[in-house]
Structure formats: C-alpha cells, structure tokens
Amino acid sequence: MIQTAPYGLQMSDLYLFNKGCSYHSYRFMGAHVMDVVGEIGVRFAVWAPNAREVRLVGDFNGWNGSGSLMERVSSTGIWVIFIPGLGEGVVYKYEVITSSGEHLLKADPYAFLAERRPQTASVVSNLSGFPWRDKKWVDTKQQRPSYSNPLLVYEVHAGSWKLKGKEDFLTYDEMAEQLVPYAAEMGYTHIELMPINEHPFDQSWGYQITGYYAPSSRYGRPKQLMHFIDCCHAKGIGVILDWVPGHFCKDAHGLRRFDGTPIYEGADEKLADKPLWGTLAFDFKRNEVVSFLISNAIYWMDVFHFDGLRIDAVASMINLHMDKPPELFTWNEFGGIDNLDALRFMKRLNETVFHYYPEALMIAEDSSAWPAVTSPTYLGGLGFNFKWNMGWMNDFLRYMSTDPADRSHHHHLLTFSLLYAFSENYVLPLSHDEVVHGKRSLLNKMPGTYEEKFAQLRLLYGYWIAHPGKKLLFMGGEWGQFDEWKDRDPLDWMLLDYELHAKMQDYVRVLNHVYTKEQSLWERDQDATAFQWIDVNNAEQSIISFIRYGRQGFSVTVANFSRNGYSNYRLGVPQPGCYRMILNSNEEQFGGSDSRSTQQYDSEKVGWHGYNQSISIYLPPLSFQLFSFVSGDTH
Template sequence: MTHVDWLPDPFAFLGPHDGLIRTFQPGAEAVSVIGANGEAALEAVSPEGLFAGPFAGSGYTLRVRWPDGNVVEQADPYALSPVLGDLDLHLLREGRHWDLPLRLGANPRTHDGIAGTAFALWAPNARAVSVIGAFVGWNARRLPMRLRHEAGVWELFVPGVGAGEAYKFAVLGADGVWREKADPLARATERPPATASIIAPAPDFSWSDADWMAGRADRQHAGAPISIYELHVSSWRRPWHGGEHDWDQIADQLIPYVVDMGFSHVELMPIMEHPFGGSWGYQPLSQFAPSARYGSAEQFARFVDRCHAAGIGVILDWVPAHFPSDAHGLAWFDGTALYEHHDPREGFHPDWNTLIYNLGRQEVAGMLIASALWWLERFHVDGLRVDAVASMLYRDYSRRAGEWVPNIHGGRENLEAIDFLKRMNAVVAERCPGAVTIAEESTAFPGVTTAVDFDGLGFAFKWNMGWMNDTLRYMEREPAYRRWHHGDMTFGPVYAFSERFILPLSHDEVVHGKHSLIAKMPGDRWQQFANLRAYLAFMWAHPGKKLLFMGGEIAQRAEWNHDGQLDWAALTDGDHLGVQTLVRDLNALYRAEPALHQSDADPRGFAWAVGDDRDNSVLVFRRASPYGAPPLLCAVNLTPVPRHHYRVGVGEAGRWSEIFNSDDTRYGGSGVRHPDSLATQPIPAHGQPQSLEITLPPLATILLRHEGTDA
C-alpha cells in the first residue's frame, strides 16, 4: 500500500485543487485530462501510480491508458460532490432511516449530471475503505472512499459503473488488518459459494395486486381462516435434471398446488442470501437480497404478485437474532465488533455457532428494521415470521451460570432486544397496513401478541410451541399408554387464548432424527395412517391458526432432506393420497365453517364437552362462532377401538349432522360413520340438559354440526 491509501480524506488530496489535478491510477501507463480547452497529459509523480498536472477550468474527464492497450475515458470521482445528504446521515445515526438500502450500499443513479453508482458503507472505526470490483481490477488502491465523520459512513460516487457489476468493500480495520467485505446493504449477490455483492438496479417492478393489498387485512386478522403451507424452496420439487428451480418455475408449480390444497398462505424458509445452503437460510448475511439461488429480485417480486393474483398470501421467515461468522460478512466488520457484541457472553450463540446482533446499537437495530420494511414494502410480502425470538428475549438463553451478562437491573431479560422488537412491530404496524408479524417464541414471555401501546411486543401471532410439543409427545405413545398422559392433549386450551396463536407442525419437527410425522405414529401401517389423520383433524378443529410443513400433507415417510425433494411418488399409494385428500378437505372445512376460525383467539368459541375421559382416550369439545354461525362438536377417539353408543352432553337441542370424519374410506379409513343426522335426547350428560349418542370410529376425529331444531 502507498501513502495515498492512508489519506484520512482522499478528496482533500485527489481531484482538482488550486489549479492542480491529482489522480491515483496504479498500474496505468499514462493519464491525461480532457477539458474545454483540449487534452493535457498528467505527469507520473510517483512509481505507485500517482499522476498530477496543472488544469484551469471546471468540468473535465480523465483518459487512462493501460499496459494492455485499453484506453478508458471517465469522469473523476474525486471532482464530484458528496453523495449523502445531512438528513441521510442524521437518520442513519438515529437508527430510523427506513429507505436505507436506497441510500447506503450500491445504488445506480445520476450524480452531478454523470451516470454511475453511489457507494456508501457504515464502518465508523475503519481507518480506510475502498470500493473494489472488476471495474478496477479488484485493486483496493484505486477507489478510496470519503469518510463522513458525523455518521461514520464512507461514500464514493463511481462514474460509469452500473447495474450487474460485482463489487466488495476493502476495509482497513481499526486493528490495522485489511478485509474484503460483502456489502451489508446489498440488494443482490453472486450465487453462493461466490461471495461478492452485485450492483442492483433501482426497484421498478410493475405490480398488479392493488386489490389484494387493499384487502389483505381482512384475510390476516385473528378471526380469519389462516392455513399456512411452510416450505423450503429448493427441496419442495427439483427439476428433473437436478439443481434448483427459479422463481418463475416455482410459481408455475407451487401456486396451483397450494390453491388446490386450499392453503391461504405459503411461508418460505428464509430466502435472504445466505452462504451455507445447509443452514436452510437461517444464517443470512444479506438482509436485503433475495438469494441468487432462485433468480433475480424482479423474479421474486413476480412470484409474490402471482401468489396474490391466485389469492395466496406470502410470509417470509426473517432472522434478526444472529448471523454467521463468515470472513466476508458482518463479523469484526471494521476491525471491531461493529454488528455483534464484543463480549462473547453476549455476542456468541453457543447453539448455532453464530454471532448475535448488538441491538442496543441504534444503527444496527435501524438496519434490521429497514430490512423488515424492505420485504414488506418493496416486495409486498404479507408477513414476517421472526425466527428465534426466545433466544433474543433472554440473556441466559441456552447458557449456564457465569456464561451470560445480566441486564442493567441484574435480570435475565434482554432489554435492548425487547425494545427492538417493540419498535420493529410499531413501525411495521404504522407503515404496512394489513401485514402481520409472527413470533417463533417458545417460552411464557408475557404479551407477545399484545399491542405495543399496552406494553406488549406487538406481534400479530405467536407460534404455539407448547401445544406442538405436548400433542406430538402424546401421539408418539402407543394407544394403550395414552390414558396416563391425557393432559398432554387437554392442556392447550388452558392457555390457548392468552396469545393469538398459530399451531405449528414445522420443519423443525421432521429433521435431525425426530422422524417424519407419519413415522412418529405408533402401531402397524393402518394405525400409523389413522393416527396421523386423526391428529391432523384434531389440529384443524383446535383453536389456533394452522401451519403444516411440506411433506406432512402427503404423509412422507422419510425425514425432510434439504438436498433432496419431497417424495411425490408416494401419492401413487392410496394411503398417502388419502392423507393429502384429508388435508385438502380440512382446509376447505376450516374456511367454510365460521366456528372453526372466527373464534381462534376468542375463549367464547371453545368449551369442553368431554375433557376428562382418559380411560377411553376420548376428547370432545365444542367450537362456536361469536357471530351466530352453527356450532360444531369435535369428537376424538385416540384408541384403535370403535366406541358405540357414546353419550355426549350438548347445549343445543335438535339435529346434528356429521360433516367430517377422518375414518372415511376416501381417506383410507375403515368407514365407521354416521350416515344420517342425529337428534338430541332429553337425557342430561356432562352438565347439559340434553345429549347425543354417537359412534366414535377407531383412531379418528369426527366433526358434527348443529343443524337447528326440528320444525
């Protein structure tokens, strides 16, 4: 390196100064300046590549001849005015610049009448920063940047460089080490394992979803029928020749399937660019860039637009908790712990071998909130499922005594993360009407879905991890032993209305030796399928929105493998096809019956009819709509023994008809069902003045609807 690389302000030395021009062109053979009065050669004043010479006038260009004979004519970056305004720097410093990726990073534009790209990077502790790319032979000596001291931002406008070019930043850290870093604000990247950022054009997608955006609040509130299909894009379905589909191909295949299956939403595991595919996206480094694995940002926007045209909402998993330590990423970015905490007791995540964002630093928190808004506003995404919220809320998460730092009050709560989540949700609620945020939160932290104005975290929904763990643990037991664990199935309604919940059967439950859903079920083949059908029907009837990971709907027997694809061939088997048909019918029923969705977060919509029959492993509960729709009765028999003449007390006299039965032969069941409607009898039972005598099929869930009284 030369003395030029160490200049605290290259603009004070390079460019025009008092009738003299200096330009640093290491490796160039000759440089001349072209102005209104013609062309004049500059003198090589140092062997490192510094050229200088007199110049009178204002506007000029540089003509540079290289040893290979190539001659480049370009404007001088060091003759141009600053790129960022004072307001940009002020908002960045306060952590509330919501258009951050259009100001920092790399943005093609016209500046001082010249076309090129504006580069800007927050690196307050760096000694020097340069833009590097093929346009300067990846030479860190060519384009040193200007430091805007008031915000710790380095900036430079580079004429003649446009969209599609790969670039990085060469950062001389506070520790004296040069590092080549990808752009934290990049809006496009090379396809991994390549690590450079790509200059992206300004977003200019032509949307056709105005009606959807105007009405999506009605589709996503606590009383709407929300049924989510979670998927990993790469391994849902692969091209016949291997590799991965792009967003257009994914849309061609996925959208008709989701519509046919009746799901209201798709939830994509993180698609923000991530270096390691095996992380499934949960260790992202580019919080603003759709992964290059699946095509361009425009293609992703088109995918969302097509989903909306088909009536499907799009939710993205989003990860503000932690990031990987790859050398080209955020770790030790400017020679200091800039994005992470310096103390590993705060800044290192032992479970995932990752680094934890320092959310107490305004610029870091602001960048992440800007990322959330980027997906919601620029890509019209309908919701963000925030990953690993529990790990953010507690300083001692997954740590033993002595391995964590208490907060300023001596407690275990992470006050900075709590403030960040509240602020993020408040900003989203203000700027993105109808969008939802969803917390993956596995503890009993209070008020996750309570409004920020009432001191809650402000999420729209929370994953009900307790329900998932309890009920799966129960279903994995042999029916003969279930009577001793009846509370696993009845505990959920105790707290079902303390938050607005989503019931998740997610990817985490079908990997790492946990087995697929069908393989978790005990018994012989028939019993396994019957158990799964009964469990899925119980889930769809239970209070809470629904989420099912891909493969569950076809009873895939193998664990999910992110390097493969779903076992679509299984659908040639009648039992697997039966489960798929069952899920399709459950989604249709969930939409059609107000009692099943309008009261998902309303305690008036649920009541036990029979909650204590542990000896028979029978559950019966009532679902009702607060708006007068017919109530439903859900009866679940979790033993392989049919139960005839089973009496259930009901509050509504009249006739009840069976509208769903997981034991139906079309699903692969034995066909034990009620062919005709049932009439209540004036026989008291379960605290009710009248009752029904029903038949419970083996390992099955049935739903009965009240059809009114006889005329």
C-alpha cells in the same frame, strides 16, 4: 435548508440512521443506480465507522481499489462513492482497511443481490419498475383483520420442496408455476418461506445469513421473487418470510468485525457469541444496527410485498443465558437474565412495522414463558400479533407418540393447552423443527401398524384444525412423508403413487377447505367464551369432545384417541336440532373404513354430558369427526 452529503445523500437521512430511527435506510445505503449531475452510474454507501479507509473493488476495476477510494461523510461513519458509467449487474465488494492496516474484503450489508454461492461478492441490482398486479389483494387484506380470519400456513423450504437435479433448484419463476397453484388447490391461505436471505451454507436452511437484503441467488433474481409473490397474491395466498434478526454467521465476507471492529455484534464477546449455532448476536443497543434491522423488516414488505414475518428464535434473543455455556453467561444492569436491549428492539420493531403496515403478520417463534408477547406495547406487551404455541406442539406430539393403550395415563397432555390457549394469539405449528434431527416424520411418530399410523395422523390433523389457534404445517406433511425431512433432497413425491399417501393428501386437502369454510374454527380464535368442553375428562376411553362457536353458528368436535370403536356413542349437544357431519377422518376415501352412509343426526331429548340434548353416532377407533349445527328444526 437541508445539508447534503456527497452524491445526493441527505444529512438528515444519515442523522436518523445514526440515531437508530432510519426505517427505510435501504433507500440510500448500499448500491443504487442513479443520475448524479446528468451522469448515470452507481452510488455506493457503506457504514464502517472505525475504518481507516474504504475502497470499492469489483469486476469493473480488476479488483484493484487504488483508484476507487470512498469518501467518509464527516462523523457519520458512512463512506460513499459514485462511479459513472456503471449499472446493473456490476459485481463488487468493499475493501476495508482497518485501523491496524489489515485489508478486509466485505460484501455489501445492503446489497440487493449476491453472487451464487460459493462466490461471495455483491451484485448491483435495480429493484424498481416491477409491474405489480396485486392491488386487489392489498385492498382486501386491509379490510380483513387477521385475528378473525382463517390462517393456514404451508411452510416451505425452497431448496427441497422440489429439485430438478442435485443442487439444481427450482427458480422463483418455477415456484410460481408449480408451488403456487399447488398451495391454492390444497387450500392454504399463506406460504411461509424458510429464510431466503442470502446465506453461504445450504444446510443452514437460510438461518445463518450474510445478505439480509438479498434474496438468495440460488433461486434467481429479485424481480423473479417479486413475480412469485405477485402470483401468490393473484391466487389469494399471502406470503410470510422466515426472518432471523437474532444472529448472523461468522463468514469472513459477512458482518463479523466488518470494519475490523465488532460494530454489528458488539464488543462484549460473551454477549455476542452464540456457540451452539456458531453465530454472533446482533448488538441491539447500537443505533445503526437497529436502523439496519428494522429497515430490513420494512424492506421485505415495501419492496417485495411480503405479508408478514415469522421472527425466529425470540426466546434466544430475550434470554441472555439461553443456548450458552456458563462461561458465557452475562447479566443485565439489574442483575437479571433478560436482554433488555433485545426487548426494546422487538417493541420498536413491531411498533414501526404496524405503523407502516397495520395489516402485517408479525409472528413470534417463542418457546419462552414471557408474558404478553402478542399484547400491544402500550399495554406492556412485546407487540407481536401472533406467537407459535410451542407448549401445545410439544405436549400434543408427545401424546400422539404414546401407544393408544397407554394414552389414558397421559390425558393431561391433550387438555392442558386449553388452560392457556387464549392467553396469547397463537399459531399451532407442525413445523420443520419437528421432523428433523432424529425426531422422525409426523407419520412415523405415530405408533402401531402401518394402517394405524395413517389413521392417527388423520386424527392428529383433525384435532389440530379444530383446536383454537391459527395453523402451520411443514411441506410433505400433507401426504404423510414417511422419512424425516432431508434438506439436500426433494420431498418424496413418489409416495403419492401409494394408496394411503395419496388418500392422506386428499384428506388434508378436504380438511383444509373445511377449515377455511367453517367460520367457527377461526372467527373467534382469541375468545375464550367461544370454546366449550363437552367432555374433557374421559381419560379412560381417551375420547375428547368440544364446541367451537362462531359469530352466528357453531361446530362440534369429537376425537377418539383409542383403538376401541363405539357403535352408539352418545354425545351431548348444546341445542336441539340437526347436526350435519362435515368431516370424518375414517371415511374410505381417506384410507379409513367408513362409507359415510349417515351424514345428518337429529338431536334427541336425552340428557348427556351436562346438556339436555344429545346425538347417537358411530365413533370409529382412532378417528376425528366434525359436525356443524344446521338448524333448530329436527326432521
């Protein structure tokens, strides 16, 4: 017989929560509208193991909790109360009386909704009953392994993609009406939302969270977010949530010293404090914290139908010294700097997510050299299925920022990534981190004249698309945002009134659709035998060329990173036949100078680049060209 706690709580659920094995704890923790012995009301449950007393306060009792004392459930550390007559929309907090007698007002860690900032209370919200229409999407997704399918992510900060006025944000509904069709038209397969978990400070971009289970009320209500995701799925677009399990902010109403003691962050201040960010790290060895975080990952997929998570700052989680001054250094039990508790947490996180959602995307934002991040845990890996390729991003942007006249001396920055491109399942990120804090926008990183900047950005995007690995581009990059990203202002949409910016957007649209249609660019991303250099060593001319093989066909890429053009550039090809140009970054419609008079090239039996066959092409300066092999019959 299952022992029950007050008001329908199951002792078995609380036991698993305390053991770190409750992966759906949001179903019983927090505020739930329910029927208890024939009375409709709200049951509240909160974990505060070291509190002397916990009271419920809110607009329903004039913020006086003297008559709303919560009951402690034996030794679980969980406090519970049921208030009949309450319902959705009630504003509340927990008044926690610490062991020393201090009174703390805390938001609900499991709240499904919070007041709009600067207010900080929690709001009762019923998440059931949304009429999902995405069964076809879910069924299709389960039949399409992510490794062998295109992944082209549009990274979006909801607070600045568009604004209606100063701090007048688009709602989730308005994003469904505007952002979703735009992303579909542009050819993106996924939208990644920068953290929309409730956060008090706009300029944290959502990375310093107080409400892990609450979609930010800046943009509307939880069911409006469900509507946004449902609309994405109807258009064939997946949705990824930027997720931050590494640390949380120190705001008084949040998780910090929640019951007067450090239960979420742990007692060791050196381990907990992250001064560079002004945050506190989660205590990954605490069972209840593990239940809280893994349940949160499951929650976004279970309740909101998110298709995956991009896990922020993995390197900072696994390295005890990263982002810390020497006086805060700690070591593990073996004298090393690896956070063993964080590593165990990440393995269990991925094992659990893939148990419930085998088709989920679990993407590590990891700048470390930790091996096997995307290998299964049973093979000793961390169990993610994708990892951001930060090394490629740093090298390539450094190369592209170099004047073309000097690039011959830095050719290794272009080619080095292929030495490790197949060691993990990589995503190639051109993210928000690269266009803030004085780093300049992608367009403005490009050297040279105004026209050369655009030519080189088109080249950059072409090489990015053709390079092995999945793709991510931050909003605004698609038309050449000239200024850095300004998180308080909307993107500079007015730039589309200028010819080269409009043509850049057209180029990216065409490039995106070429990517999703050309199977060789994604079908065998993780297969080293599906990539072959044509010419890797041409540093003198700053030209590079290679082949990408799909299961049935192949494509040929040639990229010229110099200011020199070649009217009869000979390119070795692996098979005799017809090669069709499917993209040329120098076309007039994209802002270049080519009218694209020649679209197909028959190979000749002229040995070149180690192949018996070759084609002769016009190779413009600062250009990217992509060819598809059509057939073995020349004509």
